[in-house]
Amino acid sequence: MRIGELSRRTGVPTRMLRYYEEQDLLHPERTGNGYRVYGEPAVYRVQQIRGLLDSGLTTEIIRRILPFLNKPDEIHLHPECLTPETAALLRGEAERIQQRIDCLARNRDAIHAYLAVVQPGAPPGPPTGQT
Amino acid sequence: MRIGELSRRTGVPTRMLRYYEEQDLLHPERTGNGYRVYGEPAVYRVQQIRGLLDSGLTTEIIRRILPFLNKPDEIHLHPECLTPETAALLRGEAERIQQRIDCLARNRDAIHAYLAVVQPGAPPGPPTGQT
DNA sequence: TGAAACGTTCACATCAATGTGAAGGCAACT
DNA sequence: AGTTGCCTTCACATTGATGTGAACGTTTCA
Known part of the structure; x- marks a missing residue:
């Protein structure tokens, strides 16, 4: 898929997808005319990047740990690649x-404790309790 | 205590302590000459602010939820203060x-799964395993 | 009394993440 | 062919959290 679709499917502006590429977090292919082309896994990867950024990690840290964050069933890095550092x-x-x-x-x-004290009867879980 | 001691005890630069005050996260008293004076609980509060900032929350959000983040044993806000919003x-x-x-x-x-695969025998816990 | 360490405010600079817009090429559809 | 929409790069602006330094008052202690 191209950058527009990836943007729509992830809710991340194209500007940011290009920025993440510049930061070496994404590595899309290119078509003949220079368009970026992303594979299906990019969707999850973008969400992962967003979540980590949102949780206070910097792009620099993310870049360094991202290669090791995949499911163990697709471990492609041989142990030799893992230096002690x-x-x-x-x-x-x-x-x-x-x-x-x-x-x-x-x-x-x-927060939950506070809500439980002032509003006994509302469960702390997903139900928003509008009614 | 004054700002320097609080800075030493929390590891947060005085510049930032003043900034947090500007953002309405800290409210120290003032001595006659204008020096800020912090109570003992400020130490924990600063650590809490730092942790939340580090985890991606903004000062604006922190300001809004901070009053409700204290231990329930010292709940000073009456339920009437809690609007539905x-x-x-x-x-x-x-x-x-x-x-x-x-x-x-x-x-x-x-990360732990990866380490476990490439380095079986090292527990994922605190021990840094230098030896 | 004078130096050293601390405090104050004000202001400008930086850095990472993000917004925004210009100028132009490519693609699809009528 | 023209219009619409997506893509490209380049560049400048903004925002939030910090760094840094100037200019100046205070406390402490020899």
């Missing part, structure tokens, strides 16, 4: 990610 | 936070 980087980032998770979970719980 | 905001933000958590957890797991 890279392993340390991955462990370090996993830890920083965990810290974010802890912080977010703490505050999510605090 | 505020409740909806809180639920919405809790959901956005949950999405971040899910995304981060997914990718943390992917």
Whole structure:
């Protein structure tokens, strides 16, 4: 698919898709006339990038860990490609990610606890409780 | 304590502490000569702000949810203070936070799965495994 | 008293992510 | 052929979070 369709399917402006490519996060093919062409997996990949950016990771970090973030059933990188430095980087980032998770979970719980106190009877789950 | 000590104890530059105040996230007292004076709870509050900022929340969002993020044992806001709009905001933000958590957890797991495949024998936990 | 360490405000600079628009080529359909 | 819509690159602007420094008052301590 071309950039427009990818944009529509992900909700990410084309400007950003080009930016992510410039940042080495996406690597679309090109047709004869220079148009970018993306494969189907690009949709998930873009969503993944967006989620990580939204969670405070920088494009630089994402670029470095993205190659290792695929499903284990499609591990294409041979272990030889993993230098000790890279392993340390991955462990370090996993830890920083965990810290974010802890912080977010703490505050999510605090919000739910507050709502539970002032509005007993509304479950903390998906139901928005409009009615 | 004054701004310098708070900075030392949190690792956050004084510049940022002043900025957070400008953004209405901190509200220190002032001494006669204009010096900011922070209470002990400010330490935790600054760490909380940092964690949330680091996790992708903006100062604007933090400002709006911060009053509700304290321990339930010190709930000072009467339920009357909670308008339906505020409740909806809180639920919405809790959901956005949950999405971040899910995304981060997914990718943390992917990193651990990768490490487990290429380096069997190293636990995914805290031990950095330098030796 | 004078230096050192701290505080204040104000202002300008940077950096990453994103918005926006110009100028032009390509594709499809009427 | 012309119009409409998508694509290209280039470039400048904005926004939020930070860095940095000037100019100046305060506290502390030798």
